[in-house]
Amino acid sequence: MSLLAVSDLHTHYAGPSGTLRAVDDVSLTVEDGETVGLVGESGCGKSTLGKTITRLVAPTKGSIVFKQEDITRISERSLRPVRRRLQMIFQDPFGSLNPRQNIRDILTAPLVVHGYGNRAERAKRVEALIDRVGLPRTALSRYPHEFSGGQRQRIGIARALILDPELVVCDEPVSALDLSIQAQILNLLSSMKKDLGLSYLFISHDLSVVRYFTDRVLVMYLGRIVESADNRTLWAQPKHPYTRALMDAVPDPSRRRQAAPISGDLPSPQNIPSGCRFHPRCPLATDICRTVDPALTSFGPTHQVACHHADAA
């Protein structure tokens, strides 16, 4: 059984000018010990998907099964033991850390909520975690604004891991960080995974980071998974024209002044195009793409693509 199994998940928002289909029929799994990358541009729904899985946002339809328990619609009260095992790390840890609490209080709060040990045991756990994420113990009596972006992300990681979770949804954890700090945080996440047997759902817009850091990759476009494959297969044989465009758009040091691979903007999720949602920007689009929404089809044991012309690739 998968650690996490999401089926036919929809998250829609009602807006003044119609329904916004942020997540629009998504199925995915995360296996024990796996890092699954979820890649896409802003507005594709990847963050909403992450927040729906952790139940920070309510799903409209579909199911989320975590450790064989259906958590799609369970109450806040029943969610509490689940949250202990299912945590989230955000892009901007500053926005998710209470500015008026010192780091010790920030890290102790989840332990208190979940009834972890006595005062001395909680203090010991907090110190162990702050050591593990590479911050000095003196950090515990300081406040979030006293830390740099990289240090704050270490605090965010310590807070997510303090309850010893099994799955961590990481939403753009290194996007706001400078390059030299990115490597430090990725290495920390990677060694934590090894030590604690964690699984990650790793949400990112940065293909290079996803390529390095994940075992399997899901490519999301306008609320839908359009391609899914194990890491090596995806880079060896990307089949969806959108996946290929994303890869081509990453500046390649060996090429000079390359032309942009696709034109146009991401359409609004309030106004999803008919047929294949990528067709207005797709270089391969034909009549069928304008009318028929392609389903995810298997092209090998781990490779699925939603494209009428995937064979041509």
Added chain:
Amino acid sequence: MANASLLSVRDLTVKFPRIEPVRNLSFDVSEGETLAIVGESGSGKSLTALALMRLLPKAAQITSGRIDFSGRDLLKLDDRSIRSLRGKEIAMIFQEPMTSLNPVLTIGRQITESLRLHEGLSAKAARLRAIELLDLVRIPAPHKRIDDYPHQLSGGMRQRVMIAIAVACRPRLLIADEPTTALDVTIQAQVLDLLDRLRRELSMALILITHDLGIVTQWADNVVVMYAGRKVEQALPEALFADPLHPYTRGLLNASPRLKDDYHYTDGPLTEIPGSIVSAIGENGCPFAPRCPIVRSGCRTRVPDLLVPAEDRLVACPVIFAEGERHVAARGL
């Protein structure tokens, strides 16, 4: 590099009451050239851009240096002369177009403003020219879009509008400060493509300020790497990536997953640069010394000179030559 020098910055130092975010910086930009200034936050790259535009915050002071722009020292011009230059001969675009566009004015009004100010066009002529400019930056249906407000446009379209405003008076130098950092990767490629096309079509020089090394190789003719306010290396992009010299440049290239595509986390960790740029504050010698893997005791006491290991190449590190790993004749500048 055969073209004439358009901009020449010499020994520029910007001082705030407690820190010097730009220190003894020199570089040149030739006509029609793209110079990339690369660095992380805290490197001083954005303040350098603001100094060129004479738009530094009030607390900042330029304590030394010259900025020669086609024969005039920008630091000696009075406010009136600098205003007539800014937006006309030197223009600038920023990372987040939403904060630099006025939300309550149509984009047409914002484009025509500088045309009427600098070129003295009538309202009607300026509007026609604005539609041409929107077309030039490839905004679809420009005659309709011209009456839109900024919030009605996507991030990529807003950046195109900023570019249209910037090039309205055909500047000779465009400074682009992280122009694509807030944009998605497919949109980023479109905007860089556009900037490069305009550079050629309008024969302007471009200073591209970025933290993204990938962008640099692709779009720059010459690269300056900054660290904690100082230039630590300068090279042609091919040379910089094939053979980075400064320990900081080497560290950045190694830390970047993008440049070693087949390397996977199961193969091992990324090479980290330990510590952070904050450690440069108060350092008397090389600003990178506290984080440097090959630091020597001398590095902490004296700021290293820029050495010239090859043509079109500068590097501020004597240790890489002393190591014995590299037999390049280095001579002082």
